[in-house]
Amino acid sequence: MKKKLSYMDSVHRDGRIWNLSVMVLLFAFPAAVAVIYRAMPDWHGFIMGLIATAPMYWAVAVVETFTYVPMLGAGGSYLSFVTGNISNLKLPVAINALEQADVKVNSEEGEIISTISIAVSSIVTTLIIILGVLLITPLTPVLNSPVLEPAFAQILPALFGGLGVAFISKNWKIAVAPVILMLVLFIAVPALNAGTVGIMVPVGVLFTLAVSRILYKKGLL
Amino acid sequence: MGFNVNSPVLYVLAGLIVAAVLAQSVYFLVKAWRRGVELGMSRDKLKRIAVTSAVFTVAPAVAIVISVITLAKDLGVPLPWLRLSVVGSMSYETIAATNAESAMGLTFGQVSSLTASQYVTIVCVMTVSIMVGIWLVPVVGKKLQSGMISMENRDKKWSDIFSSSMFIGMISAFLGYVFCDFSKVFAGDMSGLIPPLVLLVSALVMCLAGLAVKKLKWPWISDYALPVSLIAGMAAAIPITAWLG
Known part of the structure; x- marks a missing residue:
């Protein structure tokens, strides 16, 4: 008799099927363009472009996978790594939803809350982008206006101000050391900027885990 | 064609x-x-x-x-x-x-x-x-999740601290990033203050929302506190940038 899959097992099975299917579709896009327009890639340009781009992003993707999957839950991970914009949208949405529901991502309730929040966020993002594409001519002057430009340029500080208060106020003992470390590093080291913040996320996570473990072992948490 | x-x-x-x-x-x-x-x-x-x-x-x-x-x-x-x-x-x-x-x-x-x-x-x-993220999650996702669940079964308290620590580590990196241009202030360029001030406005709105939930007993505010603090921070960025930019 066929054994019935648990919910989590079925999420992993479906996630694998969906992600690998999307991967095939993404490769089908350039293949279809090449066939329709009878155009081969410029192989020299491809190899040189790949050498300049891929090593860093492959390394970042490996680190992001090991860092973000435990925070996003199973369903949330499969969706987030397909729909992108993880640190600036999907993860904050999931963190907020888990806080709102007062559940941990390791529990099945947490898994469900995380998946629902990320799925809704992905759907809304996709629909807004479709709307933006349909209305691109009238929207361009509005969204590119010098008046609104600073608002969109400061979206990350505006996001992490609120999120920081919500999360740090409940975990201040854990937060003091990593927040001080990151402030000192980002202020003192000029090489740390918007382009390198992704690399500093796993550094922050590993440092916080080490501090928390010490505090936990000493009975301070 | x-x-x-x-x-x-x-x-x-x-x-x-x-x-x-x-x-x-x-x-x-x-x-x-x-x-x-x-x-x-x-x-x-x-x-x-x-x-x-x-x-x-x-x-x-x-x-x-x-x-x-x-x-x-x-x-x-x-x-x-x-x-x-x-x-x-x-x-x-x-x-x-x-x-x-x-x-x-x-x-x-x-x-x-x-x-x-x-x-x-x-x-x-x-x-x-x-493409790495799309295929790597199907390869290692289940093992990572199983590891988290077995940690939860072994020591629930540490497992809760572990997941909170991961979130805090990620948030602290982005808080640091907000201050990456702060050192410009020492050279007289006040534009380095714009991101920290926007962060401050957003944080204050979040604190006010927290107070409203506790003191006024308006729990529904907590549902919208984060989107509102985000919009307030973005809106504040317009006059702050005009002032310091």
Whole structure:
């Protein structure tokens, strides 16, 4: 008799099927363009472009996978790594939803809350982008206006101000050391900027885990 | 067939893939919702989570539309639409397109038209470079999740601290990032204060929301506190930038 899959097992099975299917579709896009327009890639340009781009992003993707999957839950991970914009949208949405529901991502309730929040966020993002594409001519002057430009340029500080208060106020003992470390590093080291913040996320996570473990072992948490 | 970066064929191809990704999101939403109801979670609670997540997403999604408009100048609309709906981000797509174009002797931002071959080359560089996350999660996702669950079973308290620590570590990196231009202030350039002040406004609005929940007993505010603090911070960025920028 066929054994019935648990919910989590079925999420992993479906996630694998969906992600690998999307991967095939993404490769089908350039293949279809090449066939329709009878155009081969410029192989020299491809190899040189790949050498300049891929090593860093492959390394970042490996680190992001090991860092973000435990925070996003199973369903949330499969969706987030397909729909992108993880640190600036999907993860904050999931963190907020888990806080709102007062559940941990390791529990099945947490898994469900995380998946629902990320799925809704992905759907809304996709629909807004479709709307933006349909209305691109009238929207361009509005969204590119010098008046609104600073608002969109400061979206990350505006996001992490609120999120920081919500999360740090409940975990201040854990937060003091990593927040001080990151402030000192980002202020003192000029090489740390918007382009390198992704690399500093796993550094922050590993440092916080080490501090928390010490505090936990000493009975301070 | 003559090639154009805004050709209807490219819209159709991009649209089909975006539709597939939309279907994946709907599939996981329905699956999680049904399981939540099965587990006895109230529909009201699930609905509140969905509404808050949708409201919270609007402003960052509009920022993504701006990225589509920016990239469309070189690459046409269909490719940025596809890339920013699936897997990509503004910074990644810009870097990948810049590298691919410069490898073919072009300059990003100054391209008036692309041949089909150049277009295919750019898309291939973007696609191959970003694909790791999509296949690596299916490979290691289950093992990572199992590790987290077995930690939860061994020591629940440490498991809770572990997941909180991961969130705090990620948030602290972004808090540090907000201050990355702060040292400019020591050289007399006050624009380095703009991101920290925007962060402060957003944090204050969040504190006020917390006070309203506790003192005035308005628990519904907590559902919308984060989207409101995000919008307040973004709105405050306009006069702050005019003042210090």
